[in-house]
Amino acid sequence: MSAITVENVWVEYGDQIVLENLNLEVASGAFLAIVGPSGCGKSTFLRMVLGQERPTRGRMLIDGEPLPDEPGPDRGVVFQRYSVFPHLTVLGNVLLAYELGRSRVFGRLFGAARREARDKAEALIARVGLSAHRDKHPSALSGGMQQRLAIAQALAKNPKVLLLDEPFGALDPGTRAQMHALIKPLWAKLGMTVVMVTHDLKEAFSLGTRVIAFDKVRHDPQAPGRYGARVTYDLDLTREGPVPVLGAVKPDIGAPWSVRVVAAG
Amino acid sequence: MRRAMNVRPGAGARLLLALLPFALLAAVYVLGSAERRAANPNDKLLPPISEMAATVGRLATEQDRRTGEITMVADTASSLRRLAIGLGCATLIGLTLGVAIGALPVVTAAGGPLVAVISMIPPMAVLPILFIVFGLGELSKVVLIIVGVAPPIVRDVTLAVQAIPSEQLVKAQTLGASSWTAVLRVVLPQITPRLIETVRLQLGPAFLFLIAAEAIASDSGLGYRIFLVRRYLAMDVILPYVAWITLIAFVMDFGLARLARSAFPWAYAEERR
Structure with a gap:
């Protein structure tokens, strides 16, 4: 836009x-x-x-x-x-996009904020068709x-x-x-x-x-x-x-x- | 006939091949020891296994009459304490400085050459300085390990940080990372497996500096004991102690390798096996 x-x-x-x-x-x-x-x-x-x-x-x-x-x-x-990021799972990669911007000290979210970010991340993962591979590391993906x-990570x-x-x-x-x-x-x-x-x-x-x-x-x-x-x-x-x-x-x-x-x- | 580089042993053959050199060495020792004993019943150079076992049994179970401690346990405890503090501090310094130098161009410019020069100082050459400055107590021994081991860790961590593709750092920034969160969430996790590998490789030098410091000025420790009984040609103490030190170092190395593989499986996904 x-x-x-x-x-x-x-x-x-x-x-x-x-x-x-x-x-x-x-x-x-x-x-x-x-x-x-x-x-x-x-x-x-x-x-x-x-x-x-x-x-x-x-x-x-x-x-x-x-x-x-x-x-x-x-x-x-x-x-x-x-x-x-090779060290994070599919979910972790997308979640990181939400965590980095919001937590300036730990770069991590906890509790309710984390659950909310997790839901959003899972929705995005589903949108790009990776739900079945949510817990895999990138090295295990094609x-x-x-x-x-x-793309999901960037769209987050x-x-x-x-x-x-x-x-x-x-x-x-x-x-x-x-x-x-x-x-x-x-x-x-x-x-x-x-x-x-x-x-x-x-x-x-x-x-x-x-x-x-x-x-x-x-x-x-x-x-x-x-x-x-x-x-x-x-x-x-x-x-x-x-x-x-x-x-x-x-x-x-x-x-x-x-x-x-x-x-x- | 396949090329030698394509011949791979199976699991059983690999175990057999691994044990074979050890068995050969042991056999050579036993034969040599028996030969020398046959020629001279008082030979001290190659004591038989039985004699070494008896000595170890005495050192590892009986209290020393002077100190009231079990010699081998006390030696091991004080050596391991020095090693743990020294290696721990060196790892912490190596990680902090290495990440800072690798990730921040300003710190690279300021600290890179300094670390390159400092890592060329032979640690044993500064041991007298350490003894003068820190005294003959525990501190100088720990500092020797740190001086010897920290610079290579700093340099290796720096290299590992610089080897992270710039795309990763750019991507982190487009996801909203600050320098700090990028280090915390992208750089640190990616270099931790390499840090463990580096510490593994530095176990040898750490033991070297530990034993050197103990040999020169100490009243306990594995290195101290070896250099103490050297005067009496007590090979029945020296050889088991060397084996014991080797075993400790090997277990540490093995443990770190296992830790790295179980905690960071993603880092070993593409390893050639």
Whole structure:
């Protein structure tokens, strides 16, 4: 339930430019899918929204306020790996989401507060279909179940923004389809803004309301780090939006395709 | 013919293979002892098992005429007390400092190099300083164990904390954790099995420092007894004492390994067996 604004954001590591002059306006409640080749800065962008990294230049806003520069409970995340805590059971993992925020001293709830949190956690676990595995540790779960658990854990905080970093990348196609069937109604019901990074174009188009592609439009063979990635495609997939047009991007990118066509011809 | 690395013994064969070297060593000792006794009835170097058993029986059941205590029990009690206090303090220090250095970048910058340098100080070289500062009593022995054992524990706990994937800490923050609750609920539980493993590995050094301190200045303890009777070439006391110390250390090691596996089964789920 939050709009994300990205204004003139550059990300540089030393003299390597990762993202150049990024301008984005993500509407509240959108399901934004980001695609692009490896190393084009998709995950960097996600980490910036998460607060794990800061832009070198430019600024990022969430609902008009500057984005906090560290991760917080308003932005949930599901990583491809290491998203769940190996030392806790399924129930413990979800329960932890309720306990961490509320108990500042022990990080644990007791008595009535714990019972209440436990009920909520169990409801969430049932929602992602893990009730039968409530008392198992993640090492005893399959990859798909672990990701479902990670989603339940992230949803427990009712985040304004949910960030998915290739969450289904390591899953087999059948499990992936199940995960898609799980995440879409959850998103539709809870109405949060989702930013998903993926390698899978089909996944991006079937889940997203908007798909953007990051890629480097300029290459310097002598200095591969000289130019960063930009938004090369920005497709609105909602029915209300304009008809998606390939290459319908902001004019500040210049016209890289015409350059390429000339070079190819 | 399968490769040697693929040949796995069954349960019975494994037990047999484990016992075989012990049986061989015992046989070598018994034969050697008998050989020497045959040549010289007063030989003290390799006393027969029967003689050692008699000595142990005397030391473990009869009261010492001077102190009124049962020698072996008193020695074991005072050594174990020193070891427990020393190892306990070292573990506590190692856990606290290690987690702080591993989890907080500011403390890493401030304390990391210091710990790296301190852990290179040979503990035995500072033993005279400990004797001068803390006197010849119990304190200097306990401090020697702490000085010797705490730095490796600090370093290992630091490594364990730093090995936790950053995703876990980020995830904890997105669930509303503060630095403190993240340490309490995510870092501490995840490194506890590793802490137990580290303490297991430090049992050997802890005993080394204990016995060294007892050998130099003490009036009781397992190390004290061994170095005392050395003057009389009393191998019938020394050998059982060494075996007893080994047994104590082995039981501790085994107990810690069992504790870690039963209390933290999730940490051993992917262990190769």
